[in-house]
Every structure is written in C-alpha cells, then in structure tokens.
Amino acid sequence: MTNTSRRAFLSLTGAAVVGVGLAGCSLIGAGNTADGPAKVNRPLNKSRTLVAYFSMPETDAPNNMSEEEAYSTVVIDGKVLGNTQYVAQLIGARTGAKLFRIETAKKLPLDHGELEDISRAQQGIKARPKLKAVPPNLDAYETVFIGYPIWWYDMPMPIYTFLEQNDFSGKNIILFCTHGSSGLGGTVGTVTKALSDSTVLSNGFEISRDDMDSADRQVRDWLASIT
Numbered sequence: 001m002t003n004t005s006r007r008a009f010l011s012l013t014g015a016a017v018v019g020v021g022l023a024g025c026s027l028i029g030a031g032n033t034a035d036g037p038a039k040v041n042r043p044l045n046k047s048r049t050l051v052a053y054f055s056m057p058e059t060d061a062p063n064n065m066s067e068e069e070a071y072s073t074v075v076i077d078g079k080v081l082g083n084t085q086y087v088a089q090l091i092g093a094r095t096g097a098k099l100f101r102i103e104t105a106k107k108l109p110l111d112h113g114e115l116e117d118i119s120r121a122q123q124g125i126k127a128r129p130k131l132k133a134v135p136p137n138l139d140a141y142e143t144v145f146i147g148y149p150i151w152w153y154d155m156p157m158p159i160y161t162f163l164e165q166n167d168f169s170g171k172n173i174i175l176f177c178t179h180g181s182s183g184l185g186g187t188v189g190t191v192t193k194a195l196s197d198s199t200v201l202s203n204g205f206e207i208s209r210d211d212m213d214s215a216d217r218q219v220r221d222w223l224a225s226i227t
C-alpha cells in the first residue's frame with residue numbers, strides 16, 4: 001500500500017467499525033450471533049485435524065520489498081510466506097495437523113493495486129471464484145481450522161467458495177485471520193450462520209499484520225485457551 005492508499009484504508013477502517021457495529025445490532029435479533037462454544041469439546045486428534053487457509057503474499061522475493069509487500073509477508077529462513085500462511089504453519093506445528101492451501105483456479109495478481117481492484121469487484125458481485133482443488137479426504141477430519149486475511153472487512157470471496165463447495169456438517173470449525181486493523185469483524189457470525197450443521201467455535205484467532213513477530217506466542221496462548 002502506498003502511504004496515500006494506506007491512509008485511505010485506515011480511514012475506511014474507522015467507517016467500517018461503525019458500520020459493523022450497527023450491522024451487528026440489527027443481526028442479533030435475526031439470530032446471527034457467534035454463539036458457538038468457546039472451546040473444543042475434546043482434545044484435538046492430530047490425524048483428524050486439518051488447517052485450511054487462504055493467503056496472498058504480495059511478493060515471492062525476500063529482499064527489497066515495497067512497504068505493501070512487507071505488510072503482507074513474513075520471511076522465514078529466506079522463504080516468503082503470507083501472514084495467514086505463517087499463522088497456518090504455526091497452528092500446524094503446534095497441533096500436528098495437516099495443512100491445505102486454498103487457491104483460486106485463476107491466479108490472483110501479486111500487485112497490490114490490482115489485487116484490491118479484483119477483490120473489491122468480486123465482493124461487489126458476491127462472486128464465487130473457482131478454486132484450484134478441494135481438500136483431499138475431507139470426510140476423514142473432525143476438526144477444520146479455516147484461515148484467511150480480512151479483505152474489505154470480510155472474508156475473501158474464495159473462502160465463500162470453499163465453505164459452499166465442501167461438506168463440513170458434523171465438524172468442529174475453528175477460524176483464524178490476519179488483518180490490518182479490522183480483527184475478525186463479523187466473520188465468525190457469518191460462518192456460524194453459513195455452516196449451521198457444524199460447530200463453529202466462537203473464540204476465533206485474530207492477529208494484526210503489525211504483530212507477526214509475536215504470532216508464535218499468541219497462537220500458543222490461543223490454542224491453550226480453546227483446548
């Protein structure tokens with residue numbers, strides 16, 4: 001993000017917080033609350049737990065990053081990871097769960113401005129972008145972590161595709177996100193409503209892209225609090 005567009009984003013964020021708050025009030029009456037349990041009901045079984053995530057690091061080059069590129073990435077041992085990808089790896093390392101990366105069939109651009117334009121247009125028409133693959137053997141998992149960056153105060157549209165094209169009934173769903181300042185927004189409530197045959201934990205994990213240095217500790221503490 002250039003300084004100008006970052007400022008624009010930050011001021012938009014303020015507006016959205018007001019909007020989300022108001023939307024939350026009117027939706028409570030409609031039963032759209034994130035009212036699932038705060039903890040999983042039994043210890044996670046690592047062979048029956050999957051971490052599915054969507055992440056868009058805006059470069060794959062570890063050096064000489066622009067401000068925008070640095071915002072959306074973590075470099076570990078010279079390898080560039082998206083923020084959400086990094087958190088997914090931390091959860092995988094601590095739980096022993098397998099990882100599955102959600103990717104669109106048509107590659108999204110790395111360029112920040114292009115990504116903003118495409119994602120905003122997709123959100124505007126509630127698009128369901130085609131995905132590259134479905135997670136193998138989803139039936140075998142009883143718990144699925146689902147992770148995403150917040151885009152325009154919501155989940156990226158490929159996450160909607162992922163939720164709609166797979167059968168999560170009977171599973172525990174645990175959400176996590178990375179963001180610029182919006183937190184999870186209303187996404188736990190949205191997923192709770194969309195996956196009415198699943199148990200969606202109310203206590204999702206959120207971390208700002210500014211706090212990635214402490215992600216390992218934060219993931220550890222959060223996992224301890226939900227299990």
Ligand SMILES: Cc1cc2nc3c(=O)[nH]c(=O)nc-3n(C[C@H](O)[C@H](O)[C@H](O)COP(=O)(O)O)c2cc1C
Nearest residue numbers: 055056082083084149150152153178179180181182
């Ligand atoms: C198109 C786009 C829209 C974004 N919209 C928001 C937003 O509404 N609220 C927010 O807090 N962060 C927003 N961000 C920032 C990302 O959520 C944040 O950089 C995230 O950590 C990126 O994760 P990733 O590297 O795994 O893709 C946006 C980023 C992009 C590229």
